[in-house]
Amino acid sequence: MPSMSMLGPDTRRQLEIRHYPLLVYVLVPLASLVLQAWLPRVVSPYDFFDLPLVVTVYFALGRPSPVQGTVMGAAMGLFEDALSHHAIGINGIAKTTAGFLAASLGIRIDVENQTIRLVLIFVLSLLSSSLFVFIYRFLLGLDLEWRWQTELFRAVGNSLIALVLFPLLDRLQIRD
Amino acid sequence: MESFFTRYRSLVVLLAFLMVQIMGLAVQVRRTPGGHRTIDSADPAAVRLIRLWAESLVSPSEKLVQYSKLGVAGLWQNYIDLRHVRQQNKDLEQTIDRLRLEQASLLEDARQGERLQALLDFQHRYIYSTLAAQAIGSSGSDQSRVFYLDKGSNYGLQPDMAVISADGIVGKVRDVFPRTAQVLLINDQTSGAGVILETTRIRGILTGNASGQLEIVGILKDERIKPGEKVFTAGGDLVFPRGLPVGQVEKVVPDPDRDAFIDIIVKPYAHLDRLDEVLVITDTQPRFSPQDEQDLATSEAVKGAEADAIKEQLKASQINAEHLPGLIDPSLPPEQQPLLDSSNPNPVAHPPQPLHPDRFTPLEQAPSEPSAPAGQNKNPQQSPKPAAPQRNP
Numbered sequence: 037m038p039s040m041s042m043l044g045p046d047t048r049r050q051l052e053i054r055h056y057p058l059l060v061y062v063l064v065p066l067a068s069l070v071l072q073a074w075l076p077r078v079v080s081p082y083d084f085f086d087l088p089l090v091v092t093v094y095f096a097l098g099r100p101s102p103v104q105g106t107v108m109g110a111a112m113g114l115f116e117d118a119l120s121h122h123a124i125g126i127n128g129i130a131k132t133t134a135g136f137l138a139a140s141l142g143i144r145i146d147v148e149n150q151t152i153r154l155v156l157i158f159v160l161s162l163l164s165s166s167l168f169v170f171i172y173r174f175l176l177g178l179d180l181e182w183r184w185q186t187e188l189f190r191a192v193g194n195s196l197i198a199l200v201l202f203p204l205l206d207r208l209q210i211r212d
Numbered sequence: 213m214e215s216f217f218t219r220y221r222s223l224v225v226l227l228a229f230l231m232v233q234i235m236g237l238a239v240q241v242r243r244t245p246g247g248h249r250t251i252d253s254a255d256p257a258a259v260r261l262i263r264l265w266a267e268s269l270v271s272p273s274e275k276l277v278q279y280s281k282l283g284v285a286g287l288w289q290n291y292i293d294l295r296h297v298r299q300q301n302k303d304l305e306q307t308i309d310r311l312r313l314e315q316a317s318l319l320e321d322a323r324q325g326e327r328l329q330a331l332l333d334f335q336h337r338y339i340y341s342t343l344a345a346q347a348i349g350s351s352g353s354d355q356s357r358v359f360y361l362d363k364g365s366n367y368g369l370q371p372d373m374a375v376i377s378a379d380g381i382v383g384k385v386r387d388v389f390p391r392t393a394q395v396l397l398i399n400d401q402t403s404g405a406g407v408i409l410e411t412t413r414i415r416g417i418l419t420g421n422a423s424g425q426l427e428i429v430g431i432l433k434d435e436r437i438k439p440g441e442k443v444f445t446a447g448g449d450l451v452f453p454r455g456l457p458v459g460q461v462e463k464v465v466p467d468p469d470r471d472a473f474i475d476i477i478v479k480p481y482a483h484l485d486r487l488d489e490v491l492v493i494t495d496t497q498p499r500f501s502p503q504d505e506q507d508l509a510t511s512e513a514v515k516g517a518e519a520d521a522i523k524e525q526l527k528a529s530q531i532n533a534e535h536l537p538g539l540i541d542p543s544l545p546p547e548q549q550p551l552l553d554s555s556n557p558n559p560v561a562h563p564p565q566p567l568h569p570d571r572f573t574p575l576e577q578a579p580s581e582p583s584a585p586a587g588q589n590k591n592p593q594q595s596p597k598p599a600a601p602q603r604n605p
Contacts, residue, residue, distance in 0.1 A: 070273040072352035073360075080485035081424070083354065102222035110229050118266030119349075120356030121386055121396060123240040123251050124259055125233040127353075132233070136226045168355070175234075176241050177249040181401060181422030186354065 054098040055210040064205065065091055065108075069115055084186070084193035088112040089164055092131055093138045093157050094198070094205055100142035109135025123176065130167035134160045150202070157198045161191035254371075255387070264389055267360070271392050274349035275362055282346075282488070316507035341495030342376075343367060347487045348392070354424060357400035358386065359487065361393045369393045372451055374493040380457040380481030381405065381445060382490055393492075397484055398458075399424050406446040407458055407478075412436045415446050418458065418478065424485075426459060426478040430467070433474050437464055443478050453496055457481050 068087040076083035092112050096105030113131030117124040138160055145152055165187035172180045217224055240259060243249050255263065345361040363369060365388045373385040375395050383403065387394040396403055399420035407418045407428060414437065416428035428443070441461045447454025459480040467473035 066269070066273070069352075070270055070277065070349075073270055073349040074274055074277050076350050076352055076354075077347065077359065077486065087352075103225045106222070106226050106229055110233070114233075114262070115266050115270075116352065118263045119270060120351040120353050121358045121394065121400075121402070122356050123237050124262055125237040125240075128233045129230055129237075132226065132229050136222070140222070171237070172355075176237060178241070178251065179248075179401070180355065182355070183422050186422075 056098075056208055057210065060205075060208050061095075064208075065095075065112060069112070069119075072116070073119055084189040085197055086161065086164070086190060086194055087197065088116055089131060089134060089161060090157060090194050090198050090201060092135045093160055094202055096135045096138035097142040097147045097153065097156070098209070100139050100147070102136050102139040105135035105137075105139025105142075106132055107135075109133070109138075122172075126168055126171050126176075129171055130164045133167055134164045137163070150199070153202055154195045154198055158191045158195045161194045162187065165190065260387075263387065263394075267389055267392055267394075271348060271360060271362075274360065278346065278348045278362075312507045313510065315504070316510060319504055319508050341493070342491040343369070343494050345369075345393075345490055345492055347395075347490060355401075357397040357403075357420060357424065357484075358383075358394050359397065361385075361395060361490070361492070362391075363492075364389045364391045364393045366390050368494055369492060374452045374456075376456060376491050376493065377482045377487065377489070378491075379483070380459060381452055382482050382484065382487060384451050385492065395490075399426050399480070399484055404449070405452055405458070406449040407443050408446040409437065409461070409476075410442040410444060412441065415448075416476070418443070425462075426480050428476040428478060430470075431474050431476060433472060437461060437474075437476060439463055453493065 068091040072087045092109045095108055109131040110128055113128035116127040169182050172178055241249055345363045347359050348362045350359040369388050371385055375382045383395045383397040385393050386396040398405055401420050403420055405418045408415045416431050418428050421427050439461050443458040445452040445456040459478040462477045462479040465475050467475050
């Protein structure tokens with residue numbers, strides 16, 4: 037049996053693609069959106085997490101197709117925007133980019149390694165926050181106060197949630 | 213050409229998604245006459261439709277989660293509290309009786325206040341009708357401090373209605389859907405409310421900062437503003453009625469942009485991050501319920517008897533005053549005042565004079581002989597206040 041390193045990119049991609057029941061693709065993102073809307077009222081002020089981003093990155097890494105990562109990120113971001121009171125598209129752009137990058141990196145790196153996944157979610161959280169501020173303040177020219185400590189805490193929070201959530205979601209995948 | 217799109221399909225899809233969203237953002241932002249850019253408070257139809265879809269998809273689950281939480285908590289609390297409910301009920305009935313009288317009295321004052329304000333052409337708004345609602349979810353983002361209520365336009369909610377809790381103001385209704393409504397919290401950066409400080413009577417605009425704190429911005433430096441001072445709504449923003457509790461001053465910090473100004477950090481009375489039950493002020497027009505009218509009649513009956521008794525007392529004192537001589541008669545010249553009349557059978561008593569002048573005695577009176585009126589005891593030993601002893605032997 038040839039080793040993984042000897043396989044071509046397409047073959048390796050086919051081997052690494054994870055499959056889940058259709059219900060998981062629907063319910064997990066929906067649950068993340070509902071919990072993101074409900075949990076901050078329960079755990080505030082320690083609401084340093086972004087569950088839709090964590091779920092976006094997870095599915096983007098699991099199915100390393102940049103197009104699917106882009107679509108997933110856009111849908112989750114637009115959904116978050118729709119529940120807020122600011123313009124629709126700010127989170128959409130941030131999470132579209134994050135989903136695309138996660139899926140693009142998923143092709144090139146070992147996504148089974150838990151440490152790599154945590155580092156990835158940490159970096160992508162910071163990137164998503166940076167894009168949000170950039171779009172809000174510079175692209176749209178709107179007033180927005182923000183604290184970099186909050187975004188750092190959120191990235192750490194996302195990593196901690198991923199530490200627990202990713203192995204749980206791994207159990208839901210269909211194994212041949 | 214075909215190979216280009218096939219080869220760079222992912223990038224093309226990404227750029228397409230980004231471009232569509234950027235164009236969508238462009239139509240939502242507009243430039244104000246002052247040159248600032250802002251987002252329309254009233255969403256365009258397409259944006260509102262997206263919000264409605266998102267809300268319709270999420271709110272049933274949120275309601276289910278929230279009601280389940282309340283159900284479990286309520287079951288437990290009710291079981292524990294049932295042990296004392298009989299005594300509490302008795303106490304509450306007594307409290308209700310007392311409060312009804314007080315409420316009726318306040319209603320009377322409110323009516324009078326409205327009449328006076330109408331006379332002055334200076335209309336403030338009072339709360340006359342509220343609707344209880346349950347908070348079911350939030351935006352999930354600290355850059356957008358909004359939450360959702362489980363009632364919407366089906367219950368008569370409209371945009372810009374004030375939302376309060378038992379502790380203080382909470383926010384205002386921003387967007388209304390048939391079954392839910394979105395409330396903008398007062399600690400959001402885009403929020404604003406007119407407020408007034410209780411003792412210094414300084415007015416300002418209350419808004420939120422990046423940390424979710426409340427702050428009154430653009431206040432001139434004033435040493436009188438101290439932590440602990442209470443903050444109330446000023447009533448000039450057409451959203452919050454006047455006099456609602458907001459919070460108290462936590463600290464005063466210098467304005468980072470302007471030297472002569474300060475920002476006042478306010479600690480809200482309402483627990484803005486742990487809201488469950490809130491009240492939406494649905495009506496500020498004067499309208500008394502039949503129960504209010506009945507309480508008012510009871511109050512008038514009770515207060516009427518008291519008022520009659522007070523009137524009788526006043527009348528009796530006026531009659532007595534007419535029969536008794538007055539000390540000062542404004543119609544007479546000073547030398548003919550009853551106070552100086554020697555024929556007066558009840559003259560005014562003067563304080564006794566000292567035997568020897570001392571340093572406390574006025575100079576112009578010291579040499580003169582005291583003119584004690586009739587009936588006045590001249591013996592200094594029996595005077596109520598003897599003169600101070602002389603310092604020199």
